Amino acid sequence: MASTTNEDRFASLLREAGLRATPGRISLLKLLEKEPKPLTVYQIEKKLGGIMNQVTVYRSLDALYRKQIVKRVNLEHDHAHFELAAGREHHHHAVCRGCGYIENIEIPHAPKPEKEAMKQTRAFSVLDTYSLEFFGLCKKCG
Amino acid sequence: MASTTNEDRFASLLREAGLRATPGRISLLKLLEKEPKPLTVYQIEKKLGGIMNQVTVYRSLDALYRKQIVKRVNLEHDHAHFELAAGREHHHHAVCRGCGYIENIEIPHAPKPEKEAMKQTRAFSVLDTYSLEFFGLCKKCG
DNA sequence: TACTTATTGCAAGTCATATGCATCTGTAGT
DNA sequence: ACTACAGATGCATATGACTTGCAATAAGTA
Numbered sequence: 001m002a003s004t005t006n007e008d009r010f011a012s013l014l015r016e017a018g019l020r021a022t023p024g025r026i027s028l029l030k031l032l033e034k035e036p037k038p039l040t041v042y043q044i045e046k047k048l049g050g051i052m053n054q055v056t057v058y059r060s061l062d063a064l065y066r067k068q069i070v071k072r073v074n075l076e077h078d079h080a081h082f083e084l085a086a087g088r089e090h091h092h093h094a095v096c097r098g099c100g101y102i103e104n105i106e107i108p109h110a111p112k113p114e115k116e117a118m119k120q121t122r123a124f125s126v127l128d129t130y131s132l133e134f135f136g137l138c139k140k141c142g
Numbered sequence: 143m144a145s146t147t148n149e150d151r152f153a154s155l156l157r158e159a160g161l162r163a164t165p166g167r168i169s170l171l172k173l174l175e176k177e178p179k180p181l182t183v184y185q186i187e188k189k190l191g192g193i194m195n196q197v198t199v200y201r202s203l204d205a206l207y208r209k210q211i212v213k214r215v216n217l218e219h220d221h222a223h224f225e226l227a228a229g230r231e232h233h234h235h236a237v238c239r240g241c242g243y244i245e246n247i248e249i250p251h252a253p254k255p256e257k258e259a260m261k262q263t264r265a266f267s268v269l270d271t272y273s274l275e276f277f278g279l280c281k282k283c284g
Numbered sequence: 285t286a287c288t289t290a291t292t293g294c295a296a297g298t299c300a301t302a303t304g305c306a307t308c309t310g311t312a313g314t
Numbered sequence: 315a316c317t318a319c320a321g322a323t324g325c326a327t328a329t330g331a332c333t334t335g336c337a338a339t340a341a342g343t344a
Binding site (some may be wrong): 033042072074077092105115120125127132134137139 | 234245265269270
Binding site for chain 4 (some may be wrong): 160161164166194195196197198201202205219220254
């Protein structure tokens with residue numbers, strides 16, 4: 001008996017979320033797992049090498065996002081970036097204003113600032129996620 | 143002698159930045175000063191009541207952004223929000239996933255996390271700004 | 285194997301934002 | 315004040331990310 005493959009793992013993940021485990025979606029998840037940094041739809045489409053139509057990439061990412069399997073990262077106002085959420089630590093990003101280069105940032109012992117934010121507002125009943133992103137210039141651009 | 147008006151203040155601010163002090167830009171800055179929360183281009187255009195063409199709003203915001211007079215806030219991937227930067231404290235936002243309602247959040251004694259982020263990267267020469275945004279549901283939507 | 289319904293691809297549409305170009309206006313120099 | 319020039323504006327149009335309608339296909343289930 002072979003041990004559980006990634007193939008199987010992602011198929012189960014999809015089915016448990018109530019989604020169908022299609023070859024395209026499994027390839028998409030395998031790609032995102034291999035890739036440490038958030039990708040744009042364009043990058044995903046290219047890296048998938050034509051096995052999935054662009055529209056399907058959008059629709060799949062949207063389905064996966066609604067199931068919280070992937071995370072949508074707002075680093076620029078005109079390109080959404082996506083990364084795998086399932087089974088990953090919450091982390092942050094550094095973005096170069098010059099070339100758009102992205103790097104993951106892990107801040108050790110990061111506090112849970114949602115608690116503090118909740119104290120500041122009376123208009124929200126839930127604040128369950130936050131994003132902390134850094135901007136600057138990479139060594140090439142700066 | 144009248145004391146310095148906002149008109150004058152913004153005109154100087156623009157000229158010091160190497161930009162021309164046009165009536166439209168001064169109205170735009172006055173609007174942003176009056177408005178505590180970040181606005182979309184569409185909201186700005188409407189609130190300016192036709193004194194400025196939509197394209198000019200885009201171009202002015204871009205010019206002001208490059209001079210760091212306004213701040214571009216990435217709260218959603220498909221609508222940029224802008225707020226006055228000059229003379230304001232750095233603050234954060236809470237965004238409702240249901241209706242898009244935005245509230246400003248001031249976290250007292252917020253640490254300067256750029257320092258910590260700089261320790262994490264060897265690829266960046268500068269990390270000078272960061273954004274900390276919260277997401278959840280407002281009381282109407284949650 | 286057959287059935288049901290989610291998923292896919294194609295074509296076309298929407299919407300935010302950008303650009304080319306001619307005109308206008310702030311501003312510096314006279 | 316007058317001029318000249320570069321920056322700013324408006325209009326029409328383009329771009330590019332993302333979405334939607336619809337018919338064809340394939341995943342899950344009995």
